[in-house]
Amino acid sequence: MIEQTQFTVHARHKGFHLITEEIKQSLPPLPGTGLLHLFIKHTSAALTINENADPDVQADMESIFNHLVKEREPYYEHTLEGDDDMPAHAKATLTGSSITIPITDHKLNLGIWQGIYLCEFRHHGGNRQIVATILS
Amino acid sequence: MIEQTQFTVHARHKGFHLITEEIKQSLPPLPGTGLLHLFIKHTSAALTINENADPDVQADMESIFNHLVKEREPYYEHTLEGDDDMPAHAKATLTGSSITIPITDHKLNLGIWQGIYLCEFRHHGGNRQIVATILS
Amino acid sequence: MIEQTQFTVHARHKGFHLITEEIKQSLPPLPGTGLLHLFIKHTSAALTINENADPDVQADMESIFNHLVKEREPYYEHTLEGDDDMPAHAKATLTGSSITIPITDHKLNLGIWQGIYLCEFRHHGGNRQIVATILS
Numbered sequence: 001m002i003e004q005t006q007f008t009v010h011a012r013h014k015g016f017h018l019i020t021e022e023i024k025q026s027l028p029p030l031p032g033t034g035l036l037h038l039f040i041k042h043t044s045a046a047l048t049i050n051e052n053a054d055p056d057v058q059a060d061m062e063s064i065f066n067h068l069v070k071e072r073e074p075y076y077e078h079t080l081e082g083d084d085d086m087p088a089h090a091k092a093t094l095t096g097s098s099i100t101i102p103i104t105d106h107k108l109n110l111g112i113w114q115g116i117y118l119c120e121f122r123h124h125g126g127n128r129q130i131v132a133t134i135l136s
Numbered sequence: 137m138i139e140q141t142q143f144t145v146h147a148r149h150k151g152f153h154l155i156t157e158e159i160k161q162s163l164p165p166l167p168g169t170g171l172l173h174l175f176i177k178h179t180s181a182a183l184t185i186n187e188n189a190d191p192d193v194q195a196d197m198e199s200i201f202n203h204l205v206k207e208r209e210p211y212y213e214h215t216l217e218g219d220d221d222m223p224a225h226a227k228a229t230l231t232g233s234s235i236t237i238p239i240t241d242h243k244l245n246l247g248i249w250q251g252i253y254l255c256e257f258r259h260h261g262g263n264r265q266i267v268a269t270i271l272s
Numbered sequence: 273m274i275e276q277t278q279f280t281v282h283a284r285h286k287g288f289h290l291i292t293e294e295i296k297q298s299l300p301p302l303p304g305t306g307l308l309h310l311f312i313k314h315t316s317a318a319l320t321i322n323e324n325a326d327p328d329v330q331a332d333m334e335s336i337f338n339h340l341v342k343e344r345e346p347y348y349e350h351t352l353e354g355d356d357d358m359p360a361h362a363k364a365t366l367t368g369s370s371i372t373i374p375i376t377d378h379k380l381n382l383g384i385w386q387g388i389y390l391c392e393f394r395h396h397g398g399n400r401q402i403v404a405t406i407l408s
Contacts, residue, residue, distance in 0.1 A: 002272060004169050004238060006245075033276050035309055035405055037171055039238050041247030043187045048365045051315045056350035057361055063347045064362045068204065068340065075199045078192035089193055090200045093184040097250070098236050100370050102276060102311050102403040109278075109403055111313030114369070131238040131245055133171055135271060135407060136274060138408060140305050140374060142381075173307055175374050177383030179323045204340065211335045214328035225329055226336045229320040233386070234372050267374040267381055269307055271407060 003028060003134045008127045012120045014084065016050070016058040020115040023132075024108070031136030034103040041129045044088030044122045046095035052115030065091050065121075088121035095119050103136070139164060139270040144263045148256045150220065152186070152194040156251040159268075160244070167272030170239040177265040180224030180258045182231035188251030201227050201257075224257035231255050239270070275300060275406040280399045284392045286356065288322070288330040292387040295404075296380070303408030306375040313401040316360030316394045318367035324387030337363050337393075360393035367391050375406070 007026040009019060023038065030036070040047050051057040069090045071083040078086045099116065102109040118128065143162040145155060159174065166172070176183050187193040205226045207219040214222045235252070238245040254264065279298040281291060295310065302308070312319050323329040341362045343355040350358045371388065374381040390400065 002169055002171075004240060006240075033274055033405075035274075035407070037236055037238070039236070039245070041245070041250065043185070043247070043249050049315070049369045050365055051361055054350055057358070060348050060350045060358050061362060061365065064341055064345075064358075067345075067347075069200055073200075073203075075203075076196050078190055078196045086193065086196050086200075089187055090197060093186055093197065093253075094230055094366055096232060096368060097185045100236065100309055100311070100372065102309070102405050104276060104278075104403070109311070109313070111315070111401065113315050114313065117365075119365075129247065131240070133169075133238050135171070138305055138307075140376060142376075173372055173374070175372070175381070177381070177386065179321070179383070179385050205336055209336075209339075211339075212332050214326055214332045222329065222332050222336075225323055226333060229322055229333065229389075229391075230366055232368060233321045236372065265383065267376070269305075269374050271307070 001136045006129060006131045008129055009118055011126045012118060014120055014123050016061040017118045018052055018115045019118045023116050027132055030103050030106045032106055034134055034136035036101045036103055036108060037098060037133040039098040039131045043092050045125055045128050046092045046097060046119040047099045048095050048117045048119055049099055049114050050117050051113050053113060084122050091121045137272045142265060142267045144265055145254060147262045148254060150256050150259050152197040153254045154188055154251045155254045159252050163268055166239050166242045168242055170270055170272035172237045172239055172244060173234060173269040175234040175267045179228050181261055181264050182228045182233060182255040183235045184231050184253045184255055185235055185250050186253050187249050189249060220258050227257045273408045278403045280401055281390055283398045286392055286395050288333040289390045290324055290387045291390045295388050299404055302375050302378045304378055306406055306408035308373045308375055308380060309370060309405040311370040311403045315364050317397055317400050318364045318369060318391040319371045320367050320389045320391055321371055321386050322389050323385050325385060356394050363393045
């Protein structure tokens with residue numbers, strides 16, 4: 001069986017944000033066994049799974065990504081949409097536009113330290129649209 | 137239901153290439169609701185989703201990835217297959233060998249700015265094989 | 273149809289490890305056509321697909337990732353869990369916590385040079401739990 005829903009997560013500032021609870025509240029009741037696929041319909045934001053406990057991890061992720069793909073590199077050609085735009089596209093590909101999570105016993109089968117992150121790579125990215133597809 | 141097809145995308149020069157239309161033409165009619173999984177059967181090329189409008193984005197993605205994983209680093213041991221080979225393997229893991237896209241109303245439910253990229257990380261990569269699996 | 277199993281892969285030292293055979297032996301008989309989703313329930317290890325032939329590739333992948341995300345950067349705030357912890361989280365997001373592989377003719381439809389890697393980003397990561405979900 002396949003079930004699909006589309007929803008919006010509200011605008012956040014540039015950075016890595018834990019959105020596990022917001023995602024859960026946007027989903028219908030989960031099947032006993034299955035997969036949840038989450039897809040973000042944007043090219044300057046991404047989804048990932050990472051540590052859900054210490055907010056320092058989210059801050060350091062932001063620093064690390066800013067060092068990996070810096071703003072205003074002299075070789076950038078795509079500069080008209082702002083200093084944060086081209087780095088955002090590269091970070092989106094490095095992170096990925098979707099995640100897939102197993103569903104077991106009607107729950108997301110995440111590890112004890114795992115949470116879902118919205119990676120917002122733009123300063124004013126606005127609301128972000130997500131498509132959730134549940135396979136069972 | 138599950139449907140699967142394997143096809144070849146023609147050889148491209150090293151770089152990021154928008155192949156959304158070529159992919160669509162290689163697929164059977166899409167179901168009303170589902171998922172499309174695309175898998176590239178190679179370790180020096182990859183698939184990603186990124187901006188479909190300005191070709192400068194594709195050029196800058198290529199530059200950024202070349203700066204992230206440079207050729208001829210003194211610590212490389214795997215050098216017999218050419219200067220572009222080991223960086224290609226690392227870039228393939230940074231990008232990923234598959235993408236999964238929601239299908240809604242018989243169409244790929246991509247964001248308005250999203251397209252499918254073939255990331256060719258070798259100078260002479262040749263044709264690339266892709267397996268498409270459609271779940272519905 | 274959907275089938276799911278959870279298993280442990282034994283502890284490995286920090287690095288990239290080919291685990292294709294260990295994964296295969298942990299799976300039930302595969303369907304004729306389908307998808308295998310593998311999910312690692314940790315935030316400092318990851319799964320990827322890469323070259324299955326030359327062990328030098330695995331050694332160079334480790335070097336490249338260590339250069340991409342270095343230990344003891346002065347801007348790290350999350351330092352209490354050891355020098356290898358924060359880099360491990362970033363590497364996990366760069367690589368990804370799951371892979372999805374097509375199943376064709378009752379076998380994993382990998383390219384001739386493709387194998388499954390466990391990417392262990394910690395020095396003492398211990399056993400790692402994986403959830404395998406098979407769709408058909």
